[in-house]
Amino acid sequence: MWAMKLVWRAARIPCILLLLTCWQAPILGMALCRAAEPQGQPLAALQSQQAPLPPVTPVAAGKPAQVPDTMAQRLKACTACHGPLGRAGPDGYYPRIAGKPAGYLYNQLVAFRDGARQYPPMRSLLTGMPAAYLREIAAFFASQHPGYAPPSISTAPPATLARGRVLALDGDPDQKLPACQACHGAILLGVEPAIPALIGLPRDYLNGQLGAWRNGRRSARAPDCMAEVVRHLSDADANAVSAWLAATPVPAGALPAVQTEQKLPLECGSLAREGSP
Ligand code: HEC
Numbered sequence: 001m002w003a004m005k006l007v008w009r010a011a012r013i014p015c016i017l018l019l020l021t022c023w024q025a026p027i028l029g030m031a032l033c034r035a036a037e038p039q040g041q042p043l044a045a046l047q048s049q050q051a052p053l054p055p056v057t058p059v060a061a062g063k064p065a066q067v068p069d070t071m072a073q074r075l076k077a078c079t080a081c082h083g084p085l086g087r088a089g090p091d092g093y094y095p096r097i098a099g100k101p102a103g104y105l106y107n108q109l110v111a112f113r114d115g116a117r118q119y120p121p122m123r124s125l126l127t128g129m130p131a132a133y134l135r136e137i138a139a140f141f142a143s144q145h146p147g148y149a150p151p152s153i154s155t156a157p158p159a160t161l162a163r164g165r166v167l168a169l170d171g172d173p174d175q176k177l178p179a180c181q182a183c184h185g186a187i188l189l190g191v192e193p194a195i196p197a198l199i200g201l202p203r204d205y206l207n208g209q210l211g212a213w214r215n216g217r218r219s220a221r222a223p224d225c226m227a228e229v230v231r232h233l234s235d236a237d238a239n240a241v242s243a244w245l246a247a248t249p250v251p252a253g254a255l256p257a258v259q260t261e262q263k264l265p266l267e268c269g270s271l272a273r274e275g276s277p
């Protein structure tokens, strides 16, 4: 936890400086765009009311830009931290949001807005945003697929990585711990509509999230299956599984799995009620 606190402290100063300087314009821009939005109109109609914006390079290779992507322009306040198109910040602290299932992203935006996840700079950006707009933001980032950076070389001992692999792929029946794979998908890249990827994320971020569930700073809708998973995960095992996940490369072109009828080992409220505001 000390490591996370240090990272947070180190990140806070440049964040605040940036928020005060170059983000002011995009944040204001976002607020203005939202204020100008008539409720309930489709995105295309909203886009046509915007002042013309420079075209944004499309993600899908070879596809010409048909419409200037004003959503990308509006979400510059987000991508200032989360990297271009949400592919992750440069220092491993700001997580990737691109290409994650839209229902998962939407649930997280609601959680930050309403306090079930705590990160004050995001909360202030999201305060007052209606569910319909959060859905548009979630859909935008879910549809972005910039390439993944290769994982950083792990400094964890081989025995730790081996233990992490077993936990991720098989779980530990003695600890009543289901395999991460049973919910997060065969290649651990998440499952539509509401289960996120576990690979393609830095170790500090993964450890931070498991720690947040443990100490109550993060929660998901009840029944909160991740809170239950974390109850059966020792500190050493949490560290081992994060180390292995962070060292596992994302296969080129891979996407989150599509939900199957397969029953999950625990009930997860984020799935059952995904989509409600
Ligand atoms: C000041 C930097 C900053 C800004 C601006 C910011 N974020 Fe974040 N975001 C973060 C950090 C740091 C986290 C991880 C917080 C934590 O530890 O739980 C995060 C987490 C997230 C997550 C959860 C990711 C996951 O895998 O669970 C989503 C989704 C997200 N942000 C979307 C957005 C959107 C959309 C915006 C713009 C409206 C935005 N963020 C603006 C820094 C930022």
Ligand code: HEC
Residues within 6 Å of the ligand: 095, 104, 107, 108, 167, 168, 178, 179, 180, 181, 182, 183, 184, 194, 195, 196, 197, 198, 206, 209, 210, 219, 220, 221, 225, 226, 229, 233, 241, 242, 264, 265, 266, 267, 268, 270, 271
């Ligand atoms: C019973 C199903 C289930 C199992 C088993 C499970 N998870 Fe999860 N996990 C979820 C769900 C659902 C979420 C999304 C929660 C939310 O909406 O915030 C999640 C979210 C997460 C996140 C947050 C990711 C992010 O981008 O912020 C992490 C980290 C995580 N799980 C790690 C693990 C690890 C490690 C294991 C194995 C030890 C595991 N999970 C096993 C269902 C599961």
